[in-house]
Amino acid sequence: MSSVKIACLKLHxxxxxxxxxxLLLKSKWRSTLYNNIDNGDYLLSCLEMKNNASNLLKA
Structure with a gap:
């Protein structure tokens, strides 16, 4: 397995x-200011990182 694929697997x-x-933080602190402002952007970034790694693994 190439080092690029290994790196993508680790990233995923x-x-x-x-x-x-x-998601665990979101369920614990559903009504906090932290959850309402920062969690959404951070979660989207993580989802994007996961999707990018998945797409690279498929290539």
Missing amino acids: FIAEILIENQ
């Missing part, structure tokens, strides 16, 4: 963990 795995953590 890290993104999954970050997404799960953000």
Whole structure:
């Protein structure tokens, strides 16, 4: 397996963990200012990172 594919797999795995953590935070602190402002942008960034890694793995 090439080093690029290994890096993409690692990136995909890290993104999954970050997404799960953000969803857990969102469920715990549903009404906080942090959740309303920062969590959405951060979660979208993690989802984008996961999708990019997935697309690179498919190539």
